[in-house]
Every structure is written in structure tokens, then in C-alpha cells.
Amino acid sequence: MAELNLGYRYWLYVGNRGFDYKNFDIVLQALQIQQEETEAHLVCFGGGILTDKEVARFEELKLSAKVHQISGNDELLSTYYANAHCLVYPSKYEGFGLPPLEAMATGCPVIASNAPPMPEIIGNAGLYFNPESPQELASIIQTLDRHTRESLIDLGVQHVAKYTWELSSEQTVAFYKSLSPQ
Structure with a gap:
């Protein structure tokens, strides 16, 4: 796997940004809170090109140079x-x-909202925050030191091994069998 040399540490956001x-926006607010304490940037992977509204929001929060x-x-x-x-x-x-x-499968620590079904899916292999609190998100990211990251990476790799296509298909078949009369 190629090593990225972006010249900065970054948080990763994956997927669509356009649905409420x-x-x-809570990620942007947390990054703004952390601006003075960290040189972190935000990389948004996928989700389409940035909209004019998003670019205006980055400018409003003085984050234009930190969001990619x-x-x-x-x-x-x-x-x-x-x-x-x-x-x-x-x-x-x-x-x-x-x-x-x-x-988790690639060794990346996960910080997720505590909204369903994230705690059920991620288990103890991630850190959680209230999805209404940018302060809480910023605080949790600030606690992500080397030791905590290594621990979450190890837990994540172990946890994601529970999610295989084979297991999923076995559970699906068992579910359908349980519905059919014996």
C-alpha cells in the first residue's frame, strides 16, 4: 500500500456530505474548535465535488486551507x-x-456518533461522541494519542474479523430457515 505524504495529519470523512x-457540519465545527491546538486537516473522500455552500461554510469557519x-x-x-x-x-x-x-480493516481508528446502530456495529473498537456536540467530538479527537490509537487499531482489526461475507450468508440462511415451518 502506498504511503501518503500530505505534509499534515488529517481526519478522514468518507461519503456524502449533503444530507442533514x-x-x-459537526466535523467542521470540531475542526474549528481544534484549530489552535492541532495542525490537523480534514480530508473528505468521495461525496462529490465541494458545493459553493460548503466552500462558503469553510470560509466562514476559516477552514478553507484545511478541508480537502x-x-x-x-x-x-x-x-x-x-x-x-x-x-x-x-x-x-x-x-x-x-x-x-x-x-478498522485498514488499521484506522474510528470515532463515531453514539447514534444507532454505530455502537452495535463498532462495539468497543471505537470512540463515541454525542452527534449534537462538536465540543465533545473535538475533545475525543484530542485524546487520541499514540497509545490510544494503537489500542483502537488492534481492537478494530480483531472486531472487523467478525464481519465476513461467509458469516453473513450463514446467518441469512439460518434466519430464513427459522421462518419456514418445520
């Missing part, structure tokens, strides 16, 4: 995961949420 439930949008294939995404300080997953709700599992 994705809660993207990248698109690419799964291999490039994997490289960004592997080199990120953390994945920030702030959704207020999700159907499932693959990015946290993808992040």
Missing part, C-alpha cells in the same frame, strides 16, 4: 484510511454504515 442526517475533497477508487480510499489519524463518522442515524468497518 450525515451531520457533516478527494475522489478515487477503493485502493486509493484504502490508502487514505491507512494513513489517517482517524475516521470521523458523525451520522445521526444509519442503516448500517460500512466506512467504520472499512476503516
Whole structure:
């Protein structure tokens, strides 16, 4: 896997930014809170090109030089995961949420909202914040030192091993069998 040399530490946000439930703005607010304490940037992977409204928001928060949008294939995404300080997953709700599992599989610590179903999916392999509190998100990211990151990476790699296509298909078959009369 290629090593990224961006010249700065970054938080990673993956996916669409345009829906309110994705809660993207809270990440911007947390980055603004952390501006003076960290040189961290925010890399937004996927989700389409930045809109004029987003660019205006970055300018309003004085973050224009710290927010970057990248698109690419799964291999490039994997490289960004592997080199990120953390994945920030702030959704207020999700159907499932693959990015946290993808992040754990590549050795990227996960910080997610405590909204369902994130705690059920991520378990003890991530850190959680109230999706209404940018201060709490900023504080949690600030606690992500080398030791905590290494611990989360180890827990994440172990945890994501529970999610395999084989296990998923076995559980699906067992579920359907349980519905059919014996």
C-alpha cells in the first residue's frame, strides 16, 4: 500500500456530505474548535465535488486551507484510511454504515456518533461522541494519542474479523430457515 505524504495529519470523512442526517457540519465545527491546538486537516473522500455552500461554510469557519475533497477508487480510499489519524463518522442515524468497518480493516481508528446502530456495529473498537456536540467530538479527537490509537487499531482489526461475507450468508440462511415451518 502506498504511503501518503500530505505534509499534515488529517481526519478522514468518507461519503456524502449533503444530507442533514450525515451531520457533516459537526466535523467542521470540531475542526474549528481544534484549530489552535492541532495542525490537523480534514480530508473528505468521495461525496462529490465541494458545493459553493460548503466552500462558503469553510470560509466562514476559516477552514478553507484545511478541508480537502478527494475522489478515487477503493485502493486509493484504502490508502487514505491507512494513513489517517482517524475516521470521523458523525451520522445521526444509519442503516448500517460500512466506512467504520472499512476503516478498522485498514488499521484506522474510528470515532463515531453514539447514534444507532454505530455502537452495535463498532462495539468497543471505537470512540463515541454525542452527534449534537462538536465540543465533545473535538475533545475525543484530542485524546487520541499514540497509545490510544494503537489500542483502537488492534481492537478494530480483531472486531472487523467478525464481519465476513461467509458469516453473513450463514446467518441469512439460518434466519430464513427459522421462518419456514418445520
